[in-house]
Amino acid sequence: xxxxxxxxxxxRCNLTLFFKEALPTRFLMNPLLRFIAELQDVSxxxxxxxxxxRHGPRYFAETLRQMDMIGVGSLPIVxxxxxxxxxxxxxxxxxxxxxxxxxxxSGRSVATSLIRELGxxxxxxxxxxxxxxxxxxxxxxxxxxxxxxxxxxxxTDPIRKLVVPRITALIMMLPLLTVAADIFGLIxxxxxxxxxxxxxxxxxxxxxxxxxxxKDIIAGMVKPIFFGFIxxxxxxxxxxxxxxxTVGVGRSVTNSVVTASIWVIIFDFFLAxxxxxxxxxxxx
Amino acid sequence: xxxxxxxxxxxxxxxxxxxxMKEAVDSPDRVAPVIEFRDVCLSxxxxxxxxxxxxxxxxxxxxxxxxxxxxxKSTVIRLILGLIKPDSGRILIDGEDITDHDEPxxxxxxxxxxxxxxxxxxxxxxxxxxNVAYRLREQGxxxxxxxxxxxxxxxxxxxxxxxxxxxxxxxxxxxRRVGIARALVxxxxxxxxxxxxxxxDPPTARTICELAIKLRDLHDVSSIxxxxxxxxxxxxxxxxxxxxxxxxxxxxxxxxxxxMINTEILxxxxxxxxxxxxxxxxxxxxxxxxxxxVHGK
Ligand SMILES: Nc1ncnc2c1ncn2[C@@H]1O[C@H](COP(=O)(O)OP(=O)(O)OP(=O)(O)O)[C@@H](O)[C@H]1O
Ligand SMILES: [Mg+2]
Numbered sequence: 001x002x003x004x005x006x007x008x009x010x011x012r013c014n015l016t017l018f019f020k021e022a023l024p025t026r027f028l029m030n031p032l033l034r035f036i037a038e039l040q041d042v043s044x045x046x047x048x049x050x051x052x053x054r055h056g057p058r059y060f061a062e063t064l065r066q067m068d069m070i071g072v073g074s075l076p077i078v079x080x081x082x083x084x085x086x087x088x089x090x091x092x093x094x095x096x097x098x099x100x101x102x103x104x105x106s107g108r109s110v111a112t113s114l115i116r117e118l119g120x121x122x123x124x125x126x127x128x129x130x131x132x133x134x135x136x137x138x139x140x141x142x143x144x145x146x147x148x149x150x151x152x153x154x155x156t157d158p159i160r161k162l163v164v165p166r167i168t169a170l171i172m173m174l175p176l177l178t179v180a181a182d183i184f185g186l187i188x189x190x191x192x193x194x195x196x197x198x199x200x201x202x203x204x205x206x207x208x209x210x211x212x213x214x215k216d217i218i219a220g221m222v223k224p225i226f227f228g229f230i231x232x233x234x235x236x237x238x239x240x241x242x243x244x245x246t247v248g249v250g251r252s253v254t255n256s257v258v259t260a261s262i263w264v265i266i267f268d269f270f271l272a273x274x275x276x277x278x279x280x281x282x283x284x
Numbered sequence: 285x286x287x288x289x290x291x292x293x294x295x296x297x298x299x300x301x302x303x304x305m306k307e308a309v310d311s312p313d314r315v316a317p318v319i320e321f322r323d324v325c326l327s328x329x330x331x332x333x334x335x336x337x338x339x340x341x342x343x344x345x346x347x348x349x350x351x352x353x354x355x356x357k358s359t360v361i362r363l364i365l366g367l368i369k370p371d372s373g374r375i376l377i378d379g380e381d382i383t384d385h386d387e388p389x390x391x392x393x394x395x396x397x398x399x400x401x402x403x404x405x406x407x408x409x410x411x412x413x414x415n416v417a418y419r420l421r422e423q424g425x426x427x428x429x430x431x432x433x434x435x436x437x438x439x440x441x442x443x444x445x446x447x448x449x450x451x452x453x454x455x456x457x458x459x460r461r462v463g464i465a466r467a468l469v470x471x472x473x474x475x476x477x478x479x480x481x482x483x484x485d486p487p488t489a490r491t492i493c494e495l496a497i498k499l500r501d502l503h504d505v506s507s508i509x510x511x512x513x514x515x516x517x518x519x520x521x522x523x524x525x526x527x528x529x530x531x532x533x534x535x536x537x538x539x540x541x542x543x544m545i546n547t548e549i550l551x552x553x554x555x556x557x558x559x560x561x562x563x564x565x566x567x568x569x570x571x572x573x574x575x576x577x578v579h580g581k
Pocket of ligand 2: 357358359402478
């Protein structure tokens with residue numbers, strides 16, 4: 001295992017490539033093995049990021065810049081997503097609730113689904129599309145134009161300088177974006193209930209207030225922390241393990257968005273289950 | 285020797301050496317190589333690139349590496365920096381075995397090296413100024429000191445007026461020169477030039493060779509100089525820099541005064557060391573491979 005030095009250094013030290021060396025190539029065709037190799041790669045990147053947090057130079061300015069780009073930059077799309085999702089939830093559920101004469105609870109239904117599920121997941125998916133792709137593209141082109149090598153040659157650890165600030169910024173900003181999406185979703189829902197179905201806005205907001213518990217809010221804030229982490233880690237890993245020139249950069253971007261989105265959705269299920277258990281929510 | 289006199293006239297930070305000078309003269313430390321390869325092998329996938337390379341570069345020596353395109357010259361440089369690891373063999377920098385160093389340990393070793401990348405590898409989202417200042421910024425140097433040093437380096441490569449430009453606005457040769465300025469900031473002890481003159485006009489190429497000569501003779505810098513151009517080889521192995529009475533740097537031809545030029549040539553051939561020695565031996569060689577290399581036919 002001495003041959004491993006970095007999850008991405010100049011092609012050949014790549015862990016995935018280490019596997020290629022250790023095992024005949026045909027084994028690598030096995031998707032399971034490839035998956036394990038990649039998981040190992042990601043874990044190594046994560047480990048190195050955590051270790052680098054303990055001491056040495058930290059790049060606060062870079063982290064702030066990333067937070068600005070991720071947070072402020074993604075605000076419009078996340079707000080729009082939240083607003084229309086809240087709106088469409090009321091649009092679709094109101095007739096059903098009305099059928100059961102529960103239309104006064106439409107606020108509760110939209111609040112629960114938005115804050116527990118749709119707010120965190122949809123914001124994460126939007127951010128993965130906008131920020132995950134940008135990170136993968138940026139790091140990927142830095143790899144193919146040898147800028148990462150140049151950075152290492154100049155004595156800077158790219159993990160410290162590039163990976164840690166991005167992941168930190170995502171972890172900090174995604175919960176805030178999610179809250180913003182939730183609020184706009186509720187506003188969207190209220191507007192639809194009021195203008196399309198003629199419900200009194202006070203009835204709607206009252207039902208929203210009854211529907212949300214502190215636990216829901218906690219659950220809704222814990223998820224985006226994990227999602228931000230997943231998006232950042234996947235995007236940085238895909239970007240740094242880019243090979244094969246400009247086509248490779250395109251591939252990394254696509255892979256990063258697809259992989260991060262899938263992991264967000266899979267993780268969402270398990271997180272939901274874990275939070276249900278830990279916070280004792282989900283039961284009426 | 286003459287060169288040494290010029291050397292001691294410079295305010296170099298060499299005073300540490302004086303105390304142990306007496307025993308140092310014949311102590312192994314004095315002659316310990318700055319860069320040493322011991323039987324280094326490396327292959328990419330099934331393709332063997334380096335197959336048992338051994339050589340060493342002494343303090344203040346310039347090693348010119350020749351070899352055909354794709355022969356592994358850039359790979360040798362990347363190995364020295366620890367950017368990639370050899371399959372087998374040892375690499376020593378300043379007597380320190382870096383073969384098994386992890387990334388944080390390598391960072392310290394890399395602080396004393398400067399590298400000029402073949403393709404420039406400038407940070408394309410940063411302006412020229414920030415590119416050159418990069419290393420100083422990372423070391424937390426004061427801003428006015430950074431500015432002075434960056435301007436000095438850019439003046440050195442005659443690019444002071446491009447200081448505000450972005451790398452994408454520069455020509456290929458200008459980018460290379462910025463790369464050279466970036467590598468030399470912070471006065472590294474070891475400088476690795478990967479084809480620094482490729483694609484440059486003869487006067488600029490000459491300036492870069494003069495720069496390498498000055499680093500070698502006046503600053504005691506050890507360097508590796510990868511090149512395909514015989515002109516460069518001629519300059520580097522037949523001229524030396526001295527400081528004259530007026531304090532100006534002058535270049536003199538070998539033989540004008542008694543002087544040993546501290547340059548050797550290493551030729552890579554099919555993953556092995558095909559030739560190692562002085563330029564006269566190379567030029568005199570009867571080996572057909574070397575002859576095609578030197579004379580182009
Ligand atoms: N990351 C890599 N993965 C696979 N093969 C590589 C990699 N880097 C270099 N090689 C191969 O190693 C060989 C040596 O490359 P290197 O860049 O050292 O050549 P070079 O001597 O610098 O050539 P040139 O004079 O053209 O710059 C080439 O055949 C190249 O294909
Ligand atoms: Mg090369």
